[in-house]
Amino acid sequence: MRSAARCSSCAMRHLCMPQGVAANEMPQLEALICSARPVRRGEALYRAGDSFDSLYAVRSGSLKTVMAHRDGREQVTGLRIAGEALGLDGISSDQHACSAVALEDSSVCIIPYAALKHLCREISSMQERLHKLMGEQIVREAAQMMVLGSLSADERVAAFLLDISERNAQRGYSSAEFNLRMTREDMGSYLGMTLETVSRTLSRFQKRGLIDAQGRLIHIVDPEGLRQVGAPSNA
Amino acid sequence: MRSAARCSSCAMRHLCMPQGVAANEMPQLEALICSARPVRRGEALYRAGDSFDSLYAVRSGSLKTVMAHRDGREQVTGLRIAGEALGLDGISSDQHACSAVALEDSSVCIIPYAALKHLCREISSMQERLHKLMGEQIVREAAQMMVLGSLSADERVAAFLLDISERNAQRGYSSAEFNLRMTREDMGSYLGMTLETVSRTLSRFQKRGLIDAQGRLIHIVDPEGLRQVGAPSNA
DNA sequence: CGCCCGATTGATAACGCTCAAGGCAAGTGG
């Protein structure tokens, strides 16, 4: 048996969907059986091929999503920090297209998809919220396609650091300092480059005074400078 | 004024959403004002930043979606052929995140989002269909991230050709022969490489007897061989 | 017919990969 703490009893309940759901609809929201589940570092919340029946919201910690080619090659396709949604990759075919692995001991809220669907038919703000969630994922992935397709190694790393920084800020964490938790290999996989290149790039950024990195602990010293990486003047 | 032929009067009506919508719900589907709109070659159906209010289904022809970086660099993020959905990139922020440009004279069905949302609250199969549509887009984009992040130039081109081939087959067109309509530059942009590399790769494939290409007209001669591109034996 | 855009092909160079060695920190067992 796993922990089944109701989301309604946790401080981060608002993460399990809302944001745009009117206050007077809260009671119905509560009806959405939203239990929590811990996921230990390295453990998979779900694996590619698993049957899909719930969405998740990261309550604490962070996870990576990983997709595999048939020839065995794997690539990290996403990173989710506390407050972000997870599991949308399962909607299209009723089974997950990728795996979600915890980067540290984490906890997620479970949102049964069937119940959510039902609720979306009754509460339009709920429907709106789910649609936006999916739409955001679509746009985020398209943006990542741009990163992978058009940016140099330096630009990719810079863009990645700024993305994480912004997302941290959005969720109320520090935008300047954070613990990445991914290995250099994970970062490389996500950014379409080797772990060595990631390492070298970070070292160079550090020499230039853009960041201060101690292993996975990253301190963004000069965000504006990071934004300029790759610009004509920065050859 | 643009053409406002009702979708219900066209042979491809089933493309404008259904597939999974029960027959007895058709009348309500008809109520979804689904007009058609022609888009000439090179014309934009919508541009990044345009306000979002409709989804589209390609009725005939094909379009590319293009996303732009702030520094002006553009990348092709998708290709849509007849029967495929378009416009989901606008849901998240009520304005389109990318532009959709016709690769040839085309025609799309217009599906007003507000009406669709309303319908999805009444007809669960409709809701299901929309969710799957979005879910498919999410998975497709994740797969493209893998292509861009882990495959060599040869493998990317091969994967692209096979993808188009499969999608053509799914929509009832020939899987062996098709007119790509994109320029080499568009292909390169989509695949994260230069137009010269695309050209060279296609030439090489042709010499190997995998395909027969006459400009944008592609004939897939050996699909199994294409699938083997990049495999250990094919050095 | 001549023009122009797109495609092809070649030569060269750069960026990032591969292979390899070494370092550091945390954990494990004697």
Added chain:
DNA sequence: CCACTTGCCTTGAGCGTTATCAATCGGGCG
């Protein structure tokens, strides 16, 4: 408590794939 292992990170040297620059070709259209 220290030797040893293990996993991850860093740094270096050399090479290969792919980008860049450039010339030519070809087809469609005015």
